[in-house]
Amino acid sequence: xxxxxxxxxxxxxxxxxxxxxxxxxxxxxxxxxxxxxxxxxxxxxxxxxxxxxxxxxxxxxxxxxxxxxxxxxxxxxxxxxxxxxxxxxxxxxxxxxxxxxxxxxxxxxxxxxxx
Amino acid sequence: xxxxxxxxxxxxxxxxxxxxxxxxxxxxxxxxxxxxxxxxxxxxxxxxxxxxxxxxxxxxxxxxxxxxxxxxxxxxxxxxxxxxxxxxxxxxxxxxxxxxxxxxxxxxxxxx
Numbered sequence: 001x002x003x004x005x006x007x008x009x010x011x012x013x014x015x016x017x018x019x020x021x022x023x024x025x026x027x028x029x030x031x032x033x034x035x036x037x038x039x040x041x042x043x044x045x046x047x048x049x050x051x052x053x054x055x056x057x058x059x060x061x062x063x064x065x066x067x068x069x070x071x072x073x074x075x076x077x078x079x080x081x082x083x084x085x086x087x088x089x090x091x092x093x094x095x096x097x098x099x100x101x102x103x104x105x106x107x108x109x110x111x112x113x114x115x
Numbered sequence: 116x117x118x119x120x121x122x123x124x125x126x127x128x129x130x131x132x133x134x135x136x137x138x139x140x141x142x143x144x145x146x147x148x149x150x151x152x153x154x155x156x157x158x159x160x161x162x163x164x165x166x167x168x169x170x171x172x173x174x175x176x177x178x179x180x181x182x183x184x185x186x187x188x189x190x191x192x193x194x195x196x197x198x199x200x201x202x203x204x205x206x207x208x209x210x211x212x213x214x215x216x217x218x219x220x221x222x223x224x225x226x227x
Contacts, residue, residue, distance in 0.1 A: 103160065
């Protein structure tokens with residue numbers, strides 16, 4: 001069975017500092033990987049996705065993530081955070097077999113931005 | 116700007132009552148998912164449909180939950196009877212075969 005681990009429940013970062021959110025996955029074959037962001041009381045917005053090809057993927061809002069197969073990781077990064085980045089971040093995985101399938105999510109990382 | 120819509124946005128009900136949540140997927144999407152979010156369990160897949168046919172509902176309590184797609188523009192999730200432990204935010208998402216899923220704003224359910 002597939003699983004996703006986000007080891008950091010909370011992360012506090014100063015505005016303007018760099019950010020890295022960790023994500024490790026467990027899946028027997030080639031996965032599709034996603035990062036979603038959720039602001040309080042809102043739905044989930046897709047930041048970026050990895051299906052195949054270049055292992056460094058660019059997303060919206062200045063975020064990027066790197067797929068490392070050898071480490072089963074898909075960490076999210078941003079060079080300089082803004083106060084508006086404060087939110088809950090979810091990593092998710094799904095199998096790359098034909099057709100859409102349900103996502104398996106990590107527990108989320110709550111990002112706090114200090115002024 | 117195509118979006119997934121969900122109604123109601125908030126629902127407060129009493130234990131034992133029937134609850135129906137509705138979702139309108141993005142036009143042209145052939146797959147619809149229902150997820151539940153709680154503090155304890157996080158985001159869990161309840162059920163999903165492809166081309167209106169149920170594919171997997173293993174995440175759903177069968178005795179009280181049911182999910183249907185009466186037509187391509189409407190998906191419903193029913194709980195009967197509702198219990199306090201069903202209190203959660205229920206998300207609908209839609210997508211195509213490329214596995215990118217678009218989420219609705221959610222229905223916040225409170226069962227007293």
